[in-house]
Amino acid sequence: MAITFKNVDYFYDLGTPIATAGLKNISLTIPDNSYTAIIGHTGSGKSTLLQHLNALLKPSHGEVQIDSRVITAETNNKNLKSLRKKVGIVFQFAEHQLFEETVGKDIAFGPMNFGATQAEALEIAREMLTTVGLDEKYFDVSPFDLSGGQMRRVAIAGVLALKPDILVLDEPTAGLDPKSRQAMMDLFLELHEKRGLSIILVTHQMDDVADFAEHVFILEQGQLIKSGTPQEIFNDYQFMLDHGLGLPKATQFALKMRQQGFKVPTLPLKEAELVDLITKQLTETEQ
Amino acid sequence: MDKLILGRFVPGDTWIHHMDPRSKILISFYFIAIIFLANNVASYALMIAFTLGVIFLSGVDQKFFFRGVRPLFFLILITVLFQLFLTRGGHVYWQFGPFALSQYGIISSIYVFLRFMMIILMSTLLTLTTAPLMIADGIEALLNPLKKLHLPIDQLALMISLALRFVPTLMDETMAIMNAQRARGVDFGDGGLMKRVKAMVPVLIPLFVNTFSRAGDLAIAMESRGYNGETERTRYRVLQWHAVDTIAIIVMVVLTAALIFARN
Ligand SMILES: Nc1ncnc2c1ncn2[C@@H]1O[C@H](COP(=O)(O)OP(=O)(O)OP(=O)(O)O)[C@@H](O)[C@H]1O
Ligand SMILES: [Mg+2]
Numbered sequence: 001m002a003i004t005f006k007n008v009d010y011f012y013d014l015g016t017p018i019a020t021a022g023l024k025n026i027s028l029t030i031p032d033n034s035y036t037a038i039i040g041h042t043g044s045g046k047s048t049l050l051q052h053l054n055a056l057l058k059p060s061h062g063e064v065q066i067d068s069r070v071i072t073a074e075t076n077n078k079n080l081k082s083l084r085k086k087v088g089i090v091f092q093f094a095e096h097q098l099f100e101e102t103v104g105k106d107i108a109f110g111p112m113n114f115g116a117t118q119a120e121a122l123e124i125a126r127e128m129l130t131t132v133g134l135d136e137k138y139f140d141v142s143p144f145d146l147s148g149g150q151m152r153r154v155a156i157a158g159v160l161a162l163k164p165d166i167l168v169l170d171e172p173t174a175g176l177d178p179k180s181r182q183a184m185m186d187l188f189l190e191l192h193e194k195r196g197l198s199i200i201l202v203t204h205q206m207d208d209v210a211d212f213a214e215h216v217f218i219l220e221q222g223q224l225i226k227s228g229t230p231q232e233i234f235n236d237y238q239f240m241l242d243h244g245l246g247l248p249k250a251t252q253f254a255l256k257m258r259q260q261g262f263k264v265p266t267l268p269l270k271e272a273e274l275v276d277l278i279t280k281q282l283t284e285t286e287q
Numbered sequence: 288m289d290k291l292i293l294g295r296f297v298p299g300d301t302w303i304h305h306m307d308p309r310s311k312i313l314i315s316f317y318f319i320a321i322i323f324l325a326n327n328v329a330s331y332a333l334m335i336a337f338t339l340g341v342i343f344l345s346g347v348d349q350k351f352f353f354r355g356v357r358p359l360f361f362l363i364l365i366t367v368l369f370q371l372f373l374t375r376g377g378h379v380y381w382q383f384g385p386f387a388l389s390q391y392g393i394i395s396s397i398y399v400f401l402r403f404m405m406i407i408l409m410s411t412l413l414t415l416t417t418a419p420l421m422i423a424d425g426i427e428a429l430l431n432p433l434k435k436l437h438l439p440i441d442q443l444a445l446m447i448s449l450a451l452r453f454v455p456t457l458m459d460e461t462m463a464i465m466n467a468q469r470a471r472g473v474d475f476g477d478g479g480l481m482k483r484v485k486a487m488v489p490v491l492i493p494l495f496v497n498t499f500s501r502a503g504d505l506a507i508a509m510e511s512r513g514y515n516g517e518t519e520r521t522r523y524r525v526l527q528w529h530a531v532d533t534i535a536i537i538v539m540v541v542l543t544a545a546l547i548f549a550r551n
Contacts, residue, residue: 015350015351015354016351016355017347017348051466054470056466056470077476078477081472084469084471084472085472088470089467089470091466091467091470093463096460096463096467096493096497097464097467097468097471097489097493098493099488099489099490099493099496109489110472113471113472113473114472158471159470159471162471162472
């Protein structure tokens, strides 16, 4: 399922004096089976863009095409359910959406809305609970008795339970401890590689962009200001710094090396690439 | 919900915006009180002209304004229909059981309708042109004399300003939670009444839980910054009475005189 934006504008409170632009003239394509990162400052329009991916918001002008469905300003609010099953969105602060008596029932909520029987839904819920790395013993616990990080995992499980084709994640690891962060990121990669899900990730972590994304879109004040592979984006490190976006740690380190007079032919993005670079330098100096 | 503008504030730079909240609140209440003095075409025309004049002076976008009160308009229309069919007197045009369409019924329902409309327009205008915190400050200042009766006005005012402060936050949060549940397959505009009410449960529970936890955080944050309800607080914004406020009061006196002259 590919997603295409064609000249999409979105205004909040359209037709009122307090109308504000959320997106301005966005055109982009997110290919099938891809791992895409969306980055940009707070307020740059990332969450606004995400809500167009399953027609929670409809473009004020222009169109969004999801698979074969075309969404425009005139699209009716009915019959969007099939779309919402295919595109699962984990919102920012997803832990704020939990409401059921038990963790299991909360995860089962989505599948039941899409027509699964209670038994089927609970079956899926049990599977998803372990998928997100929570112990089975939490199944019958109230979600409000969990820690913030555990609640986040339950919320992610609740969206995974829809078995979407596209998984959209709005800062899913913000506020998690390093180990849970790593576990979550590994989970998303596994879903992408083993189950063929498209992943669309909003993040402020340039290391995650470097480590996982195949394609990057950069937003600023509602506009798409740059797109490309992580290598292309970070090669233009001056642009990234000028726009206050930061660089992966490995790239920062390599740039410092370059300043000190080391030879850095291609900028490394990942830790492993940096290690390669340094090993090469060391072996060269020894010779 | 996103269309209703009663309670919203849109910043602006007009006379009305610059008025002291105390005089604005007083005048709004006073106006609502004297609406009930109007009792004939001339007096209603005067009051309507005044209402429209103030709306015009406030510089708010008129399309936005009138579209924003439309949901209430229909509510009033329903109320007025009762008045229309249940009032008797004068010439009766049509009758069916307890329902009748009479001359008095028509006239009184038109008056009731206009009265409600003016009350709503004025209150909307008050909140639309006054920042929520200013309204809270204004209410506090106006209630201040009641402290002599040992009523906890400071605490009351704090409660009002906190409540007003969190209205937009709660609205945003409601939207966010609704979106999250929509993404999990909830269809809010779908099905019969029971189904719709049931669809609200996944919204209301997180909303309550988040609100309680936020209230707890807020209390801790306030206490850690030395808030103490017992002592007199100094204030950052000091309300100031301007010439516009005096002029506004004079206008109200003139309006009252004209109204008494016009009614019969
Ligand atoms: N419900 C809303 N009503 C009005 N304006 C909004 C609303 N939501 C967002 N905006 C505005 O739209 C713009 C983009 O907001 P958005 O939430 O998409 O940013 P973001 O990139 O997700 O930021 P963050 O990193 O903080 O999540 C901001 O200027 C914001 O003020
Ligand atoms: Mg966001």
